[in-house]
Amino acid sequence: MFIGAIGCEPLQLARVHLENSRSLEVYRRNGGYQAIKKVLASMSPEDVINEVKKSALRGRGGAGFPTGLKWSFVPKDSPKPKYVVCNADESEPGTFKDRYLMERDPHMLIEGMLIAAYALGAKVNYIYTRGEYRYLIDIMDQALAEARAAGLLGHRISGTEFSCEIYTHTGAGAYICGEETALLSSLEGMRGHPRMKPPFPAVSGLYASPTVVNNVETLTAVPDIIKLGGEAYQKLGTEKSGGTKVWSVSGHVNRPGVYELPMGYDDMEKFIMEDCGGIAAGRQLKAVIPGGSSVYIMPANSIIGKDVRMDYEGLVAGGSSVGSGGFIVMDETVDIFESTKNLTEFYKHESCGWCTPCREGTDWLVKIFKRIDSGGGRADDPQLMLDLCDNIEGKSFCPLGDAAAWPIQSAVKRFPEDFAKHLQVNDDTDLEGN
Amino acid sequence: MSTEVIKVTINNKDIQVPKGARLIEVCRDNGFDIPSFCYYSDLALQASCRMCLVRIDKMPKLQTSCTIACTDGMVVQTQTEEIEKAQRAMVEFLLANHPLDCPVCDRGGECELQEMAFDWGGLEERFTEKKNYHAEKYLSPMVANDPQRCILCKRCTRVCDEWMGEDAIEAGGRGANTVIGTYGGWLDCSQCGNCIEVCPTGTLLDGTYRHQTRPWELAQTVSTCTYCSDGCQMSLGSRGGELMRIVARDRYVNGLNGEFLCIKGRFGHPFVNHEARLRTPMIRHQKGGKLIPATWDEAIKHIATKLDDVADRQGRNAVGVIGSPRLTNEALYVLKKFATELVGTENYSVTDSVNLKPFFSNLSAPLATHRDIRHAKTILLIGGEPEELQPLTGKQIRQAVRNGGAKLIIFNSVPIRLREQATQFLHLRPGTEAAAILALASDADDALAAGKLGLEAAELETARATISGTVGDLVIMFAGDIGAAAQIVLAQLAHSLKADDRRVLFHPLPLYNNSVGAIDMGMHDGSMNVAEMLDACGKEIRALYVAGSFLPEQLQGRENSLAQLDFVVVQELFETDTTSFADVVLPAASFAEVDGTFTNNDGFVQRVRQSIPPVNQSQADWMITDALARELGLEFGFGLAASAVFNEIAETLPAYAGLRYPVIKDESQPVQVKHQLAAAKDISTEHAALRKEVEQIDETSQKVFGTPRVGHELFKIRTLTDKVAQFHLLAGGNPRPESVNISPLYQITVG
Amino acid sequence: MSRQLTKIQPLSQPVQMPEAAATFSPEVEAEIDAHLAKYPVARSAILPLMFIVQRERGYLDPAGILYLAHKLALRVTDIWEVATFYSMIQTEPVGKYHIQICKTLSCKILGEPEITRHVCNKLGIKPGETTADGRFTVSMVECLGSCGTAPMFQINFDYHENLTPEKVDHILDSLA
Ligand SMILES: Cc1cc2nc3c(=O)[nH]c(=O)nc-3n(C[C@H](O)[C@H](O)[C@H](O)COP(=O)(O)O)c2cc1C
Ligand code: SF4
């Protein structure tokens, strides 16, 4: 599997190939913990937040919310403790970049969290890692222990006034816990149900205290922003999407892997055909899901020859979105009905069950997919599916419902022939389905 | 909510509302119907059913009106095509996995989902797949469960947690596999059944009423509970002279308790039609002989002769009259009138466990209503265990603390469960409540009080500081057997504790449905209390007329007292320890069979309404007394109308002045009787007496540890609860039966 | 129909006693305490503690649930509601080696069906089942974050990626 930067100097992936890259020593020898040193020596919390604002860093967890702005929502005068929580739940199908960032360069995440904690006045912070990534929790625990031993974590860091702790926490198998409020419920030891917003976590999050939840990649970008300066970092990308973005590439390409690209990388076709080594076994590209399972599927004809720019605006223009950057490439052998059924099963399995449309809608949709699959399809099923998706979209409690609807909506509309061929000509199906 | 008034526009109509008002309520108050399942007033917001969607200008998506607090200038649409489609869609989703067999469901006919489907559902059924299946089962002797019908609104889990503080029922599983239940599938809780009540569908069902009748066959009668002093309003469902079930569902009744009831109120009614109910009057012609059925005429004549005889030969005071705090005001009033005006005896009393007359005679502030408790800022609870003995008060306290941020100070010798909600728990030595009252009255005796209470003086200081820091309502509650001096000092506390920004309210916690009425009716005004009267049996007292029975505790150590009497008449529902000494036993009608009133611990006088005709040959207690009076030559003139008795009560007792049945007919607007407030007076004598009493408290008693088990009072087998099979299972520890698929009663009826 | 029962016999069954709670070695207790120390609220440690109980006892058994309820001052139903939400928490026994095959899109299109067939044939069980000797359980799970190295499965906590039938043989044989 390939890991590296294309079209830019590696920032996030700068150290991944070094021997012993997880060790404190290697991290330090390669510019590590310089940013926090600079912050502690010469910057106020406001300075840090301003720098992050200038960097045009947008959250890498999927929603793309401007990070500096999010940080500025935390009330300065709140008497409550504040928390920075790193979202390492990474469960979006097709996404695995956070895993490699943590596996190869855990101290980069620690340093990013320290800077965030300093900016927000947080004393205790957590890394919420999906339960399946147990080995990463061990790696992080070890890195944290090293940092603690070196005085980079804990009481009066590097002899300054700043004290800060970071702990790891484990999830236990629930995609919904990647949603920030569900994550907080889970971190409080509850079922992982999302919570009502407002209040937003920045005001009332973990233990009803001001909390910032950020994706791993968002936090690992922070040391470089401090080192390069916000403006310089922004210039690596585009005006509205600063810096670089790490993509997880999987599926039918010759070179799957973790790719760091500048925001605004031109263009997607080149990326697939050249950077990723083209489609495996000489087959034709059929479709790409560029941002993890929760985004619109793009047919090859909306990519080939279309100069799709790889950043937030470019992908929206191309009919999809960046999401979590889980880039799934599918060749001509893939039946989009099948792939959509697969993803719908995922959403049904992962629906937390809180709200009606998502819980019942995904259950119903899976039943329709299965009925069609076993030969009971009807001519109006695609229409029914679209209508059900419309009844979920925008009405669910949290965005998981939308995320379940979008793949189906885009697949039914963009690949009608793949659905049509599964539908019986004869509409005389047994009512029990299945 | 603030007092600032703002403008919102709903469906083009401008409406003034307090800032922050909840949009769904504002819409409904203004005639715009908003469907909802999960929203429930005064419970934590859930926003999961997605039924209440509305469109708000400048917001990207449809919004759940249950979560929206109104802001100035908000423009809302509630009736557009888009909204209607969304709402129809939600009903369609909810019905997808829901069995469409309403005719076999106990909730059919009063199911919110069924009604919503009629109002909002689509005609076409598009869901043609297999429904997810879960087997029906029992969760406890009281609660049956049909999980397939669940729409996961989680009202049940919220009332269990927020109202009851029990958190016994939860959601398990995830996504479409989510079910409501418990670990092990068995409900270990106080069995209040509120989860059943608030369930909008047939998921949680009354296990004692399963498959008995269809709801529309039941005649619904609004009445007042016959168990504790909280006075919950309820709807009695009867069919063909049989009381089938009791609910507090808001479609039938809207009392001070909302949809809340406790296990006794909801499930404790099968005594009404129980086969052990007395059937006819009975006469024991000879001491030691059998009770032989008699006609009413015979029995009344027999009693009249005997009572006349005793009074003639031994004097009027040799006839004692005893009432029960379970009887209606009407029954107690006629009984007292019988004792004082007809017999002319000074010896009458009521079988309550405590006598709060000294407190009521010195009241310095009004009684707190349950609504006042919910909105109180500080609650002081001395003794008692409301969660077991006055469960509605328990719920109000809990909600005041949890939803309203009230401070709760508990003085108790037992670490009761409500302690979990307390801001401060003062753990007393048993029997030292008087010392707590002394400490509240002034800080002069702190050293003495603290020593007796087994507390640090600083703890008393803290409690007083919380009280004096209260802005808003301070509610003082107390329970237990507190001496007269302590009661008077307590009753006068409002004079010293009130302030310009602080109102003081009292909430006494007697045990019975009409304990307060019994005080008002003057049943405590006789010259002896119950114990003294029992001790006088065979001495000053030669004959007793008892309406009700003595409490087992009252007869304890006095087992032979009643045998000393020449003549005993007992009016009862069942044979009891007391009837075993009776020379004449008269079958009395239960609360479900009579008209009348009870006065609760809020001072609300509330209607008791006849739901079924008297069972067997029983008669209303007041009518029996009335007939006896007539036989003895005094015509009270009430005819057959309880209302006539009540009218006389209203004319005689100043606190009830002006009241008539029509005035108190609306249970949603209960009327508080006007207990006379005593002016501030010199209570130094009582204070000194109280100090003296405290000085005499034994300091060696050991503190009690260990939180009492849920249900230790609620599940107790007493005369009435004894008649409910399920209570025996609960009193036996509520074991999980081997099979939960059939009624848990199989354990005591089979094998 | 009268609902009144003719005879109410007092209950002969004794009050159901809770089963005894699990106990752990001082080392495990220390590990548990270390987790508890990380949070201002004990309940936060519920998932880490569940994993420890699972590791020590094979799955989250009734005694383990009772232990957690005591340790965290919660009701058993609170433990149940959380345990049943998370797919990695096992409230039923699982095999010593829990083979969790990722079935989500990237793995699916890169050969998961073949791997699943191979694993199941080799062990003679279907997904969701445990071998008779209690050594292996096969489960189908959702995306495990190995899409770039698909197809894959996880055995207990170990990732096995870029699987081929031969590789599967090798892995399973080394465990057998
Ligand atoms: C269903 C769902 C799943 C999500 N999963 C993840 C995830 O696994 N990792 C993540 O970082 N963000 C995830 N998010 C996004 C988070 O809610 C949140 O936006 C993010 O953690 C914020 O961090 P950022 O601003 O750094 O992106 C998910 C959101 C939803 C609605
Ligand atoms: S959309 Fe609703 S059911 Fe789905 S995950 Fe979010 S809250 Fe849960």
Ligand code: FES
């Ligand atoms: S009432 Fe608003 S979502 Fe249920």
